[in-house]
Amino acid sequence: MISDKLSRDQIDGVSRLIEPAERVVILTHMSPDGDAMGSSLAVYWWLKETKQAQVIVPNVFPEFYDWMPGAQDVLICEKEPDKAQQLIDQADLIICTDFNEPKRIGQLGQMAINATCPKILIDHHLFPSDFADVTISYADVTSASELVFRLIYQITNHQLPSTNYQLPMATCIYTGLMTDTGNFAFNSNYPEVYEIIAILIAAGVDKDAAYNNIYNAHSEGRMRLVGFCLDKKMRIFPDYHASLIYISGKELYRFNFKTGDAEGIVNMPLSIKDVYYSVFMREDKVAEWEKERANGSKTKIKISMRSQGDRPVNIFCNEVFNGGGHKNASGGEFYGSLTDAVNLFLSNYEKYFKKD
Ligand code: 5GP
Numbered sequence: 136m137i138s139d140k141l142s143r144d145q146i147d148g149v150s151r152l153i154e155p156a157e158r159v160v161i162l163t164h165m166s167p168d169g170d171a172m173g174s175s176l177a178v179y180w181w182l183k184e185t186k187q188a189q190v191i192v193p194n195v196f197p198e199f200y201d202w203m204p205g206a207q208d209v210l211i212c213e214k215e216p217d218k219a220q221q222l223i224d225q226a227d228l229i230i231c232t233d234f235n236e237p238k239r240i241g242q243l244g245q246m247a248i249n250a251t252c253p254k255i256l257i258d259h260h261l262f263p264s265d266f267a268d269v270t271i272s273y274a275d276v277t278s279a280s281e282l283v284f285r286l287i288y289q290i291t292n293h294q295l296p297s298t299n300y301q302l303p304m305a306t307c308i309y310t311g312l313m314t315d316t317g318n319f320a321f322n323s324n325y326p327e328v329y330e331i332i333a334i335l336i337a338a339g340v341d342k343d344a345a346y347n348n349i350y351n352a353h354s355e356g357r358m359r360l361v362g363f364c365l366d367k368k369m370r371i372f373p374d375y376h377a378s379l380i381y382i383s384g385k386e387l388y389r390f391n392f393k394t395g396d397a398e399g400i401v402n403m404p405l406s407i408k409d410v411y412y413s414v415f416m417r418e419d420k421v422a423e424w425e426k427e428r429a430n431g432s433k434t435k436i437k438i439s440m441r442s443q444g445d446r447p448v449n450i451f452c453n454e455v456f457n458g459g460g461h462k463n464a465s466g467g468e469f470y471g472s473l474t475d476a477v478n479l480f481l482s483n484y485e486k487y488f489k490k491d
């Protein structure tokens with residue numbers, strides 16, 4: 136039996152906003168991952184039968200999400216900012232998934248804040264900012280996709296809606312659950328996750344296909360990049376049970392780097408015995424929309440941190456790298472050189488990492 140996690144107020148609030156809306160825009164976070172794609176597209180399929188729904192993402196998503204139902208219909212703001220602005224201007228309702236503050240979605244965030252229509256936020260990060268009319272935010276669940284499932288399930292009297300789009304919707308929810316838990320390796324230690332999965336599989340989701348489409352769909356370049364990172368770039372700090380990998384734009388270029396090729400590399404050092412913290416830094420170019428924020432720097436360093444157990448990394452990311460995230464999976468960014476970002480890490484890790 137799946138409990139009613141969402142409150143009556145949240146369910147009523149969402150129903151009240153959704154019912155009269157004809158044009159709904161769904162937004163999710165920068166550099167979309169499986170949960171961003173899954174949660175936003177699940178909302179899209181949920182509403183598609185009765186409304187004009189449109190998912191807009193800030194920038195391109197990795198090719199290994201192309202197979203997801205509805206991925207081809209997603210608008211990429213970085214490529215078509217005028218169209219994104221027009222859709223937002225015309226929207227009756229904006230639904231945001233898998234991010235807690237508009238800053239996390241780049242220029243789309245400003246467009247969303249300026250929009251006068253009502254907004255709903257469905258997210259699982261700590262400290263949601265207060266920009267939405269209805270906020271569904273729980274940090275103790277696997278994913279935003281799980282919250283989308285719970286919302287739909289509760290609204291539809293404890294079942295999935297029997298529309299023509301039930302299967303694509305369920306497939307997107309499953310994909311978000313699977314990817315945000317590392318295929319159920321972490322953050323998924325409670326029975327209801329598996330009750331939800333049972334319902335999704337009963338609806339026809341092919342979980343093995345979802346796994347193969349995501350995890351066995353990389354390029355040769357990505358595989359060689361993984362090898363290079365682990366063999367040549369990984370530095371271990373035994374006293375602090377930590378690992379650091381950092382990689383420049385030039386090095387990435389050698390491996391024909393494409394969006395998504397670095398995904399998951401940060402998790403790998405955690406499979407070494409006695410390594411409990413892992414940090415991955417990647418140099419990127421500053422995009423047009425963030426030039427102001429970059430303060431003249433042409434490069435931006437994307438930082439990812441992972442940890443195990445009671446060793447939070449979100450505070451480090453927040454205080455030093457202007458980011459945040461979950462206790463064991465966080466990130467941030469640094470406008471400047473890779474060397475400066477690495478030095479910033481080196482002068483701070485002893486403060487934020489535990490020795491035991
Ligand atoms: P990833 O390392 O996969 O890019 O991000 C892991 C998690 O860290 C994300 O789910 C998100 O919660 C958080 N995160 C990553 N980058 C940022 C950032 O720049 N700012 C904030 N606030 N959170 C981030």
Ligand code: MN
Nearest residue numbers: 170233279315
């Ligand atoms: Mn998520």
